[in-house]
Amino acid sequence: MPPLSILLWLPFVCGLLGALASAVLARGGRTNAEASAGDASAASGRGAWGAPGVVALVGSLVALGLAIAYIADYKSGGAALQHVTDTVWISTLGIHYKLAVTGLNVFLLGLTTLLFAVATLAANLRSWERPRLFYFHFMLAESAVLGAFLAQDLALFVSFFDLMLIPFYFLIGGWGREPGRIKATIKLVIYTLVGSLLMLAAAIATGVLASQQGGGHITFVLSALHALPLSSGSQEWIFLFFAAAFLVKMPAFPLHGWMPDGYRAMPIEVLMVFSGVLSKVGAYGFLAIVLPLFPQAAVHFQTLMLLIALASILYGSAQAFSQTDARLIAGYSSVAQLGFITLGIFSLNSQGAQGALLQMVNHGLVVAPLLFIVGLLAKRTGGSEDVRQMGGLAFRAPVLASLFLVVALATLAIPGSSNFVGEFLILLGVFKAKLAIAIIAFSGVVLASVYALRLFIRAMHNRVGPSADSHEISILDGAVLAPLIAVIVFLALYPQLALHRSERSVKAAVASVQASTVPAQTVARVISGPRVVHRSATFADSVRTP
């Protein structure tokens, strides 16, 4: 297998190459154009299927191929890091450039590269102003996301996490839709920057505090930090800082204020990856970083996090079945779905975490086609994404309707879909941890069927809407949806493929939390005698039961 750095930086390099190469080509084209006829050259530089777009597409496809190879090559026997790249980056600060494939990120790599590949294809179907810059930022974004998933060093993770913000800032600010583009950009930046800075401080504090425990030798490598547990007091405030950053990214209620404007403003191709992948970085951060490094804090704040997740589910669902903007329906449904994922992670047992991880992949796989379909619908209603303008679109578009139906059913996590397996595991985990929360969370399952079907029916069924003009999906649009739907169907038949590979790593991530209850038990025994010991012992048992 090639080193991970190739997978990581390939998209960025392709974006850069595409920008540079087409700059050269465009200059050549311009001279030709001056010699021959008028504006053909302008179209060749700016129109669909320009050189930057094609180079980006090739790069994203190769990255996808590499990610599939890593999935195929993944050895599910243990939780050890695989394909490790480890070099010292900044030696005085103990920061390593350390990348690895784990059971936690292997399918997220697949998801990221798949969504970027189809989104790049989708982007190639239309022409962009300043295509070189557009694709450069787009590919930079892919590298940044891959970096965040691959990083095995806290500082490296933080760097990639912040790097993600930059291309998206430009993509929204530069290619966003009016009205509200500026407001959306600013809101997004403020929200995520606040989160990022908190996380930055928290990460530094983690390194510094851990070094005090470890004899003054500072390090940010995750495995080393894991061996140097912080005091529970430090864990708690650091946990909150990390949580703020991740919850904003997801987004979770009530930190989702940037989401409606951001979703409305983003070009749909950008939104596909933003909603499909970036939200997962937050959830992944909880699972891969927060639980192993701050286990006591995770236990301490478990109820708080579960309540935030529950609020996200209920609030997101209520919004999703009330909104009329199809894009926002998808957006709020993501808030609800990410709520389920958070719920699974903070059930703090292996079923919940395993379900959450599977659901991260599943949600990305359904929300991207859903958003793309919203774009297709808008093309059939004179540009409007308001469901009140739609209706009866299945009339002349049976194939589009069928594809939409598959996506809608997967979105509502119909049993038989991989989304259901994820939800089943998540809720089973919560059922074991906190019964009452699980029962309330189930109402989110019912509400999901309401908002997903409502969207489908109001767009595709009923009388033909006021500005609806139905026509069948084109082959190229179909080519964007086909791979996503193929993967949805495949995972529906064989979710074990993903479950099998992630099981050991998930157990390892959760094990640190479960282990953290053991010292608490001994401490309790020393301090306050048998009554407390009994209580914490039953708690530990309840977490541990398979």
Add this chain to the structure above:
Amino acid sequence: MSATTYGWLVLLFPLLGMLVTALGFRSLPGRSAGWIATAAIFLSFLAALGALIKIQGLAPEHRQVVSSLWSYASTVGIDAQMSILVDPLSVFMILVVTGVSTLIHLYSISYMEGDRGFARYFSYLNFFVFSMLLLVLAGNFLLLITGWAFVGAASYLLISFWYRRTTATSAGIKAFVINVVGDVGLVLGTYFIFKHTHTLDFLKTFQATSAGAFGHASNEGDLVAGCILLLVGAFAKSAQIPLHTWLPDAMEGPTPVSSLIHAATMVTAGVYLIARMHPLFELAPAAQDVGAVVGAATLLIAGTIGLAQTDIKRVIAYSTMSQIGYMIMGVSVGAYAAGLFHLMTHAFFKALLFMAAGSIIGAMAGEQSLNRMGGFRKAMPFTYGCFIVGGLALSGVPPFSGFFSKDDILLVTGERGGWHWILYVAGYVGAFLTAIYTFRMIFRAFHGEPVAEARELNLKSHPPHLHHAEVPRNPANGEEEDTDVGFPGPTHAIAERALPMRVAMGVLALGAVGAGLVQIPKVDFVIDDFLRPSFAGSALYEPHTKNGLLVFGLGLGTVLALLGIALAHRIWVVRPGMATSIRERFRPAYVLFVNKWYFDELIDMLVVKPAAAAGLFARDTFEQLFVDETLIGGTTGIVRAGSAAVRAAQSGFVRYYAALLVLGVTGVGFYFLLQT
């Protein structure tokens, strides 16, 4: 081939049929999609017969065979395989499902002939059959839930088949959402059971249960909770009170769909579920009692509503609810074989009644109101005959099939003694109501003065004219509609003109007449004997029949059915004005029945309206005030200032300065924080 190989084939054929008709929807010529789909289900039926032969070839104690294709979700303590369980119970179900489905597919070829969604229809129908077979063959909870949800999805798709009718789409989403409530019950119930058994596999669950996973005393708390939650699933799927409101609305779908899904197969899934889970239910008598009482309440309430409805399909739909009430009551009191026996006979006669109703609706050009019908007896003799056969079987007149199966349920209920006598009496009251509403429907549609549509059919012109409405209208709301995709097609079919319809109805009529003969008290026990291996561990399976109760019950059933028919005849044929005077005299009861006991209004008030209001409040008030203004309000100033910067960042190199700035701040912050 082994029994399980046949089991997989049973699943494979409908799946292939669905894919072929779906992918070939543009290229399949004429009615070939219909024939392909029908052939697929017929092959599945043959495979079911193969499974039957193989399973009977095994020793009775080995007649539970599991086969797993691959590991579906086997991780962190759960153990779901892609597995099927072939045993007498599942073989019984697949035979009924594939058998009746084949006939309904055949019927549909004519019935849906003029519809522009012909291939889509058959693709959905095959998908439904696949899902139903998956439900009954599933070897573990996860696959059961999958089949359970898939039949719900198929039901949704077929209810909304004429998707440009808003009445159809709202009926569809209602059915789907209520069924998701049922799914949730099923999943949560599974959790409660899994918590103790640590397995999702059926046979392992039952082994663990008998090994004492829930203790050896009955009514262990989690088990009762689990079983009651499973019942929630069963009630939603089988249209039992209070989760039944979707079923009458589901009559928006094409009539063969009502016949297949909302009469013969899907709605009986709850009965199957309780029978399948009997080792659990028998340890949770409290949950059994809940099932029995709800079943009895449903059979009575649905019967009374059936008396007052005027839509011919809704009358049959309420009758279905009522009959499933009998089955649910039966399997809840331990009358497993009787409940399943009634499931089978009901599948025959109720599918027949729906098909016959389809025929008369065809003659009425889509109109379903009994108020508009009348006098079709001479014009449609075959349809009339089918209605009479189906009606007699439904009313429980000997020797028609419903007589034996309904009586079997009530006999076992009566033998349980104690407070079960209340259920027993409710069952016979329900039987009386059944006879009245069934023959009210038949007399109103077929007797009396022929309506214009019937007179047109009676004319001796060649070929006699079949009425087609000049302007097609949605009978539910009078909306004008066209006959393109998403609406019923322009042509209509009646059994008298279409051979496939006649064949399908004829075969079912034979079943409705004769299927009861397989299990005549004191004579033969085919169903009892066949199903016994699936209920080997059951304490309730072998009832000790008391002759007195048996004879009394058979006699009472006969008398009540005949009395009911006679009463209906008197009210609606002999003295036509009598119906109105009775209605006036019992006004409050009539208002209650015609408004369906106000269940829709109640659910609307308690669930739908509050949820919608909460959603609107969140959207219009909360989101604006809290998220947009308060939380980000402190930063609106920054937003304004920043706007200028972003505008500048649109063009030129300012973008890169901004980028450098972000990176720079990050880097510097990093460094200084480290130094402190």
